[in-house]
Amino acid sequence: MNFDFHFMMIAMKEAIRYTPVTLLLAFVPFVLGILLGTLIALVRLFHVRILGRLMQVYIVITKGIPVILQILIIYFVMVQGFDTIADRFHWSLHSKDINVIYVALTALFTVAVANISETIRGALMAVNRGQYEAAYSVGMTHNQVLRRIILPQALPAALPMLCSNLIGIMKSTSLVFMISVVDLMNAALITATANYKYLEAYVAAAIVYWVLNGTIEKISLILEKRFSVYRKEGVF
Amino acid sequence: MGKLFDIQLVFEYFPKLLSRLHITLSIVFAATVLGVILGTVLALFRLAKTPILNQVAVVYISFMRGTPIIVQMFIVYYGLPLLLLMIHLDINHWDKLIFIIITYGLNMAAFMAEIIRASIIGVSIGQTEAAYSVGMSRLQAFRRIVAPQALLIALPSLGMNMMGLLQNTSIAFSLGIIDVIGKARVIGASTYHTLEGYVGAAVIFLALCILMEYGFTHIEKKLKYKMIGLI
Amino acid sequence: MIELKGVYKAFGRHPVLKGIGLKVAKGEVVVVIGPSGSGKTTLLRCINFLEKADEGELTIGQNHYHFKHASKKDILSVRRQTAMVFQSYNLFNNKTALDNVTESLIITRGVAKNEAEAIGRRLLDKVGLTDKYDAYPCRLSGGQQQRVGIARALALNPEVILFDEPTSALDPELVGEVLAVIKKVAREGITMIVVTHELAFAADVANHVVFMDGGIIVEEGTPQQLFFHPKAERTQQFLKRILPEWNYDI
Numbered sequence: 002m003n004f005d006f007h008f009m010m011i012a013m014k015e016a017i018r019y020t021p022v023t024l025l026l027a028f029v030p031f032v033l034g035i036l037l038g039t040l041i042a043l044v045r046l047f048h049v050r051i052l053g054r055l056m057q058v059y060i061v062i063t064k065g066i067p068v069i070l071q072i073l074i075i076y077f078v079m080v081q082g083f084d085t086i087a088d089r090f091h092w093s094l095h096s097k098d099i100n101v102i103y104v105a106l107t108a109l110f111t112v113a114v115a116n117i118s119e120t121i122r123g124a125l126m127a128v129n130r131g132q133y134e135a136a137y138s139v140g141m142t143h144n145q146v147l148r149r150i151i152l153p154q155a156l157p158a159a160l161p162m163l164c165s166n167l168i169g170i171m172k173s174t175s176l177v178f179m180i181s182v183v184d185l186m187n188a189a190l191i192t193a194t195a196n197y198k199y200l201e202a203y204v205a206a207a208i209v210y211w212v213l214n215g216t217i218e219k220i221s222l223i224l225e226k227r228f229s230v231y232r233k234e235g236v237f
Numbered sequence: 238m239g240k241l242f243d244i245q246l247v248f249e250y251f252p253k254l255l256s257r258l259h260i261t262l263s264i265v266f267a268a269t270v271l272g273v274i275l276g277t278v279l280a281l282f283r284l285a286k287t288p289i290l291n292q293v294a295v296v297y298i299s300f301m302r303g304t305p306i307i308v309q310m311f312i313v314y315y316g317l318p319l320l321l322l323m324i325h326l327d328i329n330h331w332d333k334l335i336f337i338i339i340t341y342g343l344n345m346a347a348f349m350a351e352i353i354r355a356s357i358i359g360v361s362i363g364q365t366e367a368a369y370s371v372g373m374s375r376l377q378a379f380r381r382i383v384a385p386q387a388l389l390i391a392l393p394s395l396g397m398n399m400m401g402l403l404q405n406t407s408i409a410f411s412l413g414i415i416d417v418i419g420k421a422r423v424i425g426a427s428t429y430h431t432l433e434g435y436v437g438a439a440v441i442f443l444a445l446c447i448l449m450e451y452g453f454t455h456i457e458k459k460l461k462y463k464m465i466g467l468i
Numbered sequence: 469m470i471e472l473k474g475v476y477k478a479f480g481r482h483p484v485l486k487g488i489g490l491k492v493a494k495g496e497v498v499v500v501i502g503p504s505g506s507g508k509t510t511l512l513r514c515i516n517f518l519e520k521a522d523e524g525e526l527t528i529g530q531n532h533y534h535f536k537h538a539s540k541k542d543i544l545s546v547r548r549q550t551a552m553v554f555q556s557y558n559l560f561n562n563k564t565a566l567d568n569v570t571e572s573l574i575i576t577r578g579v580a581k582n583e584a585e586a587i588g589r590r591l592l593d594k595v596g597l598t599d600k601y602d603a604y605p606c607r608l609s610g611g612q613q614q615r616v617g618i619a620r621a622l623a624l625n626p627e628v629i630l631f632d633e634p635t636s637a638l639d640p641e642l643v644g645e646v647l648a649v650i651k652k653v654a655r656e657g658i659t660m661i662v663v664t665h666e667l668a669f670a671a672d673v674a675n676h677v678v679f680m681d682g683g684i685i686v687e688e689g690t691p692q693q694l695f696f697h698p699k700a701e702r703t704q705q706f707l708k709r710i711l712p713e714w715n716y717d718i
Contacts (some may be wrong), residue, residue, distance in 0.1 A: 065446035066439045067407030070418065074439065077432040168303070175305035176408065186308070200315035202298065207304045207312060214303035366518050367558035371572035371624060372548035381575065385562045464562045466604025 004047050008198050012189040013205035019188035020209060024173040026184060029106055030113040031167050038117035043147070045118070046125055054093070056118070063115035068173045076180045079104050105177040109170060124159035125151060157228045163180040164221030168214045175210065185209055246433040247440075250424055254437050260334070260416040261445075264406045267338045269399055272345025279350035284357060294350065301347030306340070307408050313340045314412060337409050341402060348398050356390035357383060389457075389464055396453030400446055407442065417441055469494050470515075470628050470659065475524035475535065477507075477514055484510045485521065486683040492628065492676075495657040499670040499691075502680035503706060506661040509555075511680070512630045515661070516552050517543045528627050546574065551621035555633040557613040559605040565592060566601040566618045569623045577624070584623075591619040594647045611642030615649050622653065628651075631662040667710060671695055679703045 041056045062070070080099070087094055128151050136146040178187035186206045193202035279298065282290040301309065302328050314336045360383045368378035410419035421438045425431025470492040471485050477485040484507045492498050500508045514521040514535065521535035528549050559568050562658070569588035573579040592601060595615040605613055614634055621629045634650065635643045647669050654660060654673045664670060670677055671691045678688040679700075687700045698704045 010385040057263065060448070062443060065443035066420075067442055070405050070435055070442065074432065074435050077435070081432070172305040173277060173305055179411070186305070199311060203308050203311045203315065207300075207308045211300055211303045211307065215299065218299075218303070222303050304686055361558075363554060363558035364560060367552075367554060367560065369518065369547055370516055370550075370552035370554075371620065372544060373572065374544060374576075378577055381571065382560050382562070389562075421627055444545040466564065 009201040012192045012202040016185040016189040016209045019185045027171045030110040033115040034113035041118040042122040075108040099164045105182045122160040124155040133230045250437045257420045268341035271342025272349045275346035276349025280353035298347040310340045352394040356387040359390045360386045473525040477521045496675045497654045497660045498676045499674035500663045506680045529579045541633040549627045551624045551626040552630045553617045557617045569619045580584040595619045610638045611645045614646045653681045
């Protein structure tokens with residue numbers, strides 16, 4: 002079998018060099034997703050009129066359409082849309098001046114928000130009704146109940162799922178090479194364009210992704226153990 | 238280039254896209270079957286803590302869950318023929334669709350293994366004890382008491398994973414498969430109206446997803462009623 | 469007849485049973501009482517091999533078993549001669565009340581389906597669940613579930629039925645109905661070993677009461693002896709704590 006380990010190492014070095022781009026692509030949508038996702042979850046949970054419905058529709062649509070399609074559609078809309086508008090207003094700016102990484106970030110963010118808000122909604126619903134009732138009964142306001150009682154219980158409970166969301170986003174970032182963002186995947190593939198040793202390039206990329214996601218999973222396990230210990234101590 | 242987006246064209250392309258739907262569906266179906274079979278085997282290795290095989294299963298599952306499926310797809314596509322060539326099996330002439338199905342099946346197996354394992358563990362130990370106490374053997378207790386309840390626990394996750402699989406098939410086009418999205422790209426390449434094709438494809442996926450979700454909820458309800466009498 | 473000899477069981481380095489010997493004659497009702505953690509439940513679970521005792525012997529009728537060397541076949545044979553009623557009922561969630569009773573008859577005893585169902589209906593009638601044949605466990609109250617559990621145990625026509633705190637998980641108002649059923653069964657001359665905290669019930673139905681504490685049998689005797697004239701100090705303390713009013717009444 003002619004698998005070129007030496008070349009795989011070269012590809013891996015390139016992949017690692019561009020890993021910060023992948024991390025950026027994963028963490029920015031993740032962090033922003035938690036912020037907006039929590040809001041959406043609250044809006045849905047408390048049945049805020051119209052907005053709650055709207056968010057539900059948004060989530061169904063985003064979760065129903067494959068990530069790659071969303072990336073491609075957003076890419077087209079942003080790039081072509083920009084050109085159309087630029088033409089109309091006679092701007093000197095052109096779509097090719099936009100860094101595609103913003104397109105990628107926008108697309109990944111759209112997807113991440115939907116998934117994360119579902120995670121947080123699940124965690125919020127898992128908090129016992131009695132907690133709300135007890136908090137209201139001692140005279141807390143709506144906001145206090147959420148901030149002081151519910152969210153502090155729901156967020157730790159959501160951690161393992163959030164980590165799995167993060168892994169999902171991390172894997173989705175591998176698709177952005179299709180709109181020619183140079184991330185770890187694309188960097189590995191570019192090294193192979195000269196000699197067609199694509200297998201080596203893909204294996205190199207796989208290993209880097211595996212290590213990244215493996216680390217997230219480890220952290221998730223540690224956090225989960227930590228919090229489950231707290232929970233046990235709380236009961237007894 | 239003309240108009241940015243022509244809704245008329247979406248309707249025009251729609252039948253053409255639908256004509257490739259069977260490819261998408263057959264990938265989902267074949268990969269699920271492959272995944273359930275392989276996943277069960279992996280789950281049993283894990284549950285029985287078979288030495289070596291358990292560790293192999295752990296590493297396999299971790300790899301499959303920790304790397305993007307597009308990477309797995311190309312590794313299977315380029316790597317599997319190389320690997321099988323070592324035992325003098327030439328599969329280079331195989332249809333690309335087979336590589337796709339193998340990839341998605343292997344990927345599904347990893348997820349299924351964890352689902353099956355978790356749902357078997359999820360059936361309370363009291364159920365097994367009660368089965369033993371009335372004199373059932375291990376196999377009888379598993380087949381008649383544990384497995385049916387585990388199926389019920391596993392069903393929602395199975396549904397979620399099949400929907401995930403459906404979404405994952407969307408990248409098969411990058412290997413040159415002309416499924417729904419592949420067709421949208423072909424149309425786009427010849428007419429310069431790619432966006433309309435993509436939107437059409439998005440609608441198809443969305444509809445399938447909603448249908449599947451509805452179907453699974455329905456099956457779950459039916460099964461719950463049939464198996465534990467819950468309405 | 470059931471006989472236990474020198475039953476020893478440890479969880480890790482913590483011994484739970486330290487040499488238990490017990491004889492139960494045919495048709496006898498033995499009630500085991502004692503504080504939590506005294507090893508009562510573990511003893512029952514060892515008899516049914518839900519826990520594997522480290523040392524000791526078990527005799528059921530003509531058959532002898534060594535806990536340590538019991539083979540898979542031995543375990544199955546013991547389980548087919550005994551039945552258990554669990555604290556948390558453990559009805560098969562995926563079977564109706566009737567199926568819970570008939571399941572083991574059909575698949576472990578090879579009884580024909582219609583015959584098994586006849587037995588099942590008769591037993592459910594006996595525990596007062598005539599109208600619940602087709603109800604699934606999640607549709608039954610705790611008391612009803614436990615009565616199905618008793619019917620399930622009876623169906624096997626075992627040498628002995630082991631009751632593991634059968635009323636501890638029940639709401640107070642449901643305890644009565646279950647105890648009544650157990651009493652009814654006891655009067656029919658079925659051999660039973662009952663672990664319970666219901667002392668009044670024990671005094672009423674038991675032929676023989678065993679007081680366990682710290683993994684040993686501290687004292688045993690007839691209900692009259694044990695409840696009203698306990699010899700060991702530990703028994704006296706336990707009874708005083710649990711039934712202070714008895715000191716005044718008698």
